[in-house]
Amino acid sequence: MKRFAIYSRVSTLDKQNIQTQVVLLKEYCKARNFVIHKEYSDKISGSKDSRPWLDMLMEDARKRRIDAIIVYKFDRFSRRLATLINSLELLNNLWVDFISITENVESSTPTWKLMFSLISSFAEFERSLIRERVVAWLHRAKQNGVKLWRPKVDTDILKIVKLKESWMSFRDIATKMKLKKSNVYNKYNSYKLNQV
Numbered sequence: 795m796k797r798f799a800i801y802s803r804v805s806t807l808d809k810q811n812i813q814t815q816v817v818l819l820k821e822y823c824k825a826r827n828f829v830i831h832k833e834y835s836d837k838i839s840g841s842k843d844s845r846p847w848l849d850m851l852m853e854d855a856r857k858r859r860i861d862a863i864i865v866y867k868f869d870r871f872s873r874r875l876a877t878l879i880n881s882l883e884l885l886n887n888l889w890v891d892f893i894s895i896t897e898n899v900e901s902s903t904p905t906w907k908l909m910f911s912l913i914s915s916f917a918e919f920e921r922s923l924i925r926e927r928v929v930a931w932l933h934r935a936k937q938n939g940v941k942l943w944r945p946k947v948d949t950d951i952l953k954i955v956k957l958k959e960s961w962m963s964f965r966d967i968a969t970k971m972k973l974k975k976s977n978v979y980n981k982y983n984s985y986k987l988n989q990v
Contacts (some may be wrong), residue, residue, distance in 0.1 A: 797821060799860040801851055803841050803870045815866040822862035822864065822895045831860055842871035852881065855890045862891035879917045884909065885924060929984050957984055 800823070803814035811869050823830050832854070833845040848871075854860050856909040863869045863885065870895075872878040883899070885892050892901040899906050935942060957967045964982070 795831060796861045797859070798828045798864060799832045799851060799854065799865045800830055801834045801836075801848065801871060802866060803836040803838070803840060803845070803848070806837060816868065818866055819895065828862075828864070840869055840871075843872075843874070843877050843884045852884070855885060855888055858888070860890060862893060864893045864895065866894070867896040868894050875913070875917050875920065879914055886910075887902075934954055936976060951981050954978055954982050955985055 800816070800966060802812050802816070804810050804812045808864065816833065816835065818878070822828075829954045834851045836845045838845050851860075851863065863871075868878060872881065877927040882892060882901070893899070893908075900910055901910070932942065953971070954967055957970065958964070962970075964975050964979050967973075968978045971978065
């Protein structure tokens with residue numbers, strides 16, 4: 795028997811009661827003789843990628859504990875397009891159906907395949923725009939003389955040796971040279987071994 799999961803979410807700022815969604819999802823399942831295996835509900839912003847019940851839902855999908863997920867609306871699942879696309883791709887690869895009752899979309903139908911292609915295209919378009927903006931910003935910054943690399947950290951081995959031989963501790967040398975203590979220790983010992 796197919797195991798259906800329902801997922802509902804309201805933002806902490808929403809005045810809507812989460813039970814409104816739950817009731818509509820249950821009515822939808824009852825009308826189609828879908829047996830609800832488990833319910834998941836979050837009261838948190840949809841812009842957050844990590845949500846307690848959503849994380850549990852996706853984990854159950856990965857472990858093949860459910861066969862289909864039903865939501866009231868796409869934005870109840872995620873407000874971020876990239877997150878929505880990635881989640882839907884994962885569910886598709888796991889053979890877990892996705893149903894949005896408001897948009898009347900089921901992942902097992904040809905309509906869904908068209909819709910998913912369009913959503914994926916928009917997501918790719920958005921990524922391309924972001925990439926173009928970043929490249930343009932880097933180019934402009936370079937023209938304005940902005941240095942876009944991290945400043946080199948002083949790892950001069952001879953300086954480490956000189957400070958150590960002046961009885962400075964590895965911790966103090968690391969602080970002075972802005973290095974990790976283990977880095978200073980390893981460089982010093984490596985130098986000493988090579989001197990033998």
